[in-house]
Amino acid sequence: MKVITRILCLVAVIVVALPLTACQFAVTTEEATQSEQPVEEPAAGGKTYSDLVVGFAQIGAESEWRTAETNSIKASAEELGVELKFSDAQQQQENQIKAVRSFIAQQVDVIGIAPVVESGWETVFQEAKDAGIPIIFVDRKAAVSDDLYTTFIGSDFVLEGYNACLEMSKLLGGEGKIIELQGTTGADPAIERKEGFEACIAKEAPGLEILDSQTGDFTRAKGKEVMEAFLKTYGQDIDGVYAHNDDMAIGAIQAIEEYGLKPGEDIIIVSIDGVRGAFEAMVEGKLNCTVECNPLLGPQFFEAALTLANGGTVDRWIKSNEGIYCMDVAAQELPNRKY
Secondary structure, three states: OHHHHHHHHHHHHHHHHHHHOOOOOOOOOOOOOOOOOOOOOOOOOOOOHHHOEEEEEEOOOOOHHHHHHHHHHHHHHHHHOOEEEEEEOOOOHHHHHHHHHHHHHOOOOEEEEOOOOOOOOHHHHHHHHHOOOOEEEEOOOOOOOHHHOOEEEEOOHHHHHHHHHHHHHHHOOOOEEEEEEEOOOOOHHHHHHHHHHHHHHHHOOOOEEEEEEEEOOOOHHHHHHHHHHHHHHHHHHOOEEEEOOHHHHHHHHHHHHHHOOOEOOOEEEEEEEOOHHHHHHHHOOOOOEEEEOOOOOHHHHHHHHHHHHOOOOOOOEEEOOOOEEEHHHHHHHHHHOOO
């Protein structure tokens, strides 16, 4: 029932978003903001940024995208004068849970977290709620009741998958056999990017067929390893690769080249994130398209944290400002990439 509901909601979003899916910069939501400048401090009487103590439980450093997000969080905190307590979980949920409990013990004002997986958070988030500390999801969500978190700051992962499918269909002329490199098993972006791609196939691209799908864990090394195995199994039957992030796509490019085929020509590649490495690969003609997922969320995160610390309310979903980029604009846009 959850999937059906998401797809029905997606159809409504797609009506607005489809005209924006050309291979150029496109904003997918009017409400989105992508200010890279710190917001102004509030009027006198409440907490200011210099009073704010925030804990942030990061997943790790598995990709260029993740590193860019971490840098945005840390740089924004420094510029604003926020006291930031930062934890790197090294891709382990138990480390994130320990970090959240540590933040609770330190009585921080707000806790931010990018949950490594969707499930298994109810107990520790209830502890934060009981302590009166708001939880903000940053770039990933968790499968918990609405009363255990305040807002999600980040992207529409279902729409990203849907748009990736549309681009793949255009690049393949509407027909082709696809290999899918999924993100970390159980992670919100992996679940929803797969869901969006499959919804698009069912609705708008029936000529696409997913030959096989396996996790590459959002890493370049694992993406290469999985692609090597797919090439041994399916060889030249593969028309396209859909990667849930750019790092896995770059790993797949290496595997395809070592196999003796030309990535971007013999095998079409569409991925998600929009990191600098993806633009470099497009300039070289090895990657065809990337659907942006903006990691520069530091300013939005601290703005929401300050509002909550002062007893205010924020939107349940604070959306990122993002676009779609393909080979034809890669050289022009490369100098503008900040991650």
